[in-house]
Amino acid sequence: NAGVTQTPKFRVLKTGQSMTLLCAQDMNHEYMYWYRQDPGMGLRLIHYSVGEGTTAKGEVPDGYNVSRLKKQNFLLGLESAAPSQTSVYFCASSRGKGQPQHFGDGTRLSIL
Amino acid sequence: KQEVTQIPAALSVPEGENLVLNCSFTDSAIYNLQWFRQDPGKGLTSLLLIQSSQREQTSGRLNASLDKSSGRSTLYIAASQPGDSATYLCAVRYNTDKLIFGTGTRLQVFP
Numbered sequence: 001n002a003g004v005t006q007t008p009k010f011r012v013l014k015t016g017q018s019m020t021l022l023c024a025q026d027m028n029h030e031y032m033y034w035y036r037q038d039p040g041m042g043l044r045l046i047h048y049s050v051g052e053g054t055t056a057k058g059e060v061p062d063g064y065n066v067s068r069l070k071k072q073n074f075l076l077g078l079e080s081a082a083p084s085q086t087s088v089y090f091c092a093s094s095r096g097k098g099q100p101q102h103f104g105d106g107t108r109l110s111i112l
Numbered sequence: 113k114q115e116v117t118q119i120p121a122a123l124s125v126p127e128g129e130n131l132v133l134n135c136s137f138t139d140s141a142i143y144n145l146q147w148f149r150q151d152p153g154k155g156l157t158s159l160l161l162i163q164s165s166q167r168e169q170t171s172g173r174l175n176a177s178l179d180k181s182s183g184r185s186t187l188y189i190a191a192s193q194p195g196d197s198a199t200y201l202c203a204v205r206y207n208t209d210k211l212i213f214g215t216g217t218r219l220q221v222f223p
Contacts, residue, residue: 043211045210098143100146101158
């Protein structure tokens with residue numbers, strides 16, 4: 001039972017490059033989330049989705065885009081990477097509102 | 113602004129001690145509160161979830177309590193073990209789809 005899987009696990013980018021982080025869950029969860037974790041700041045919500053085809057902004061959405069074309073996948077895109085986006089990115093999913101969130105192991109992203 | 117604070121930021125204890133981790137939140141109108149464990153380089157593992165109508169939840173050696181009126185939750189770990197060493201995160205959900213996280217307490221239990 002894989003749970004929530006994030007790819008890639010590590011990535012180094014140059015400023016201005018673009019990339020997509022993939023999150024896949026095999027629990028048939030409706031809700032999916034993207035967070036970033038920075039030292040001393042805790043986890044902050046970037047974007048989230050309450051079902052296939054829906055997305056919504058979180059606390060820190062600027063510079064990121066997301067898509068939820070399939071229920072099991074939630075993609076996070078960086079169109080033009082900036083050093084301020086160096087962080088650890090976590091994806092999570094849940095059955096629905098108020099239900100426990102299940103997390104992936106994270107993607108460590110460095111922007112040079 | 114809705115904020116979540118965890119004190120202390122770090123804690124080091126000898127094996128076998130009972131210990132308490134604290135979480136406080138500024139807005140008491142919570143929907144539920146969730147405690148997580150995070151191991152170095154890993155994601156978050158859910159430990160306990162307390163609904164706003166509950167006072168506590170227990171799982172094995174872990175007990176989480178909730179006092180909405182004072183804006184506080186505590187995570188009690190009984191008979192701590194080296195394997196309990198990790199960062200413990202508290203997260204609060206209000207009547208939205210979003211969790212607001214504290215910055216965590218880094219726990220080290222030494223033999």
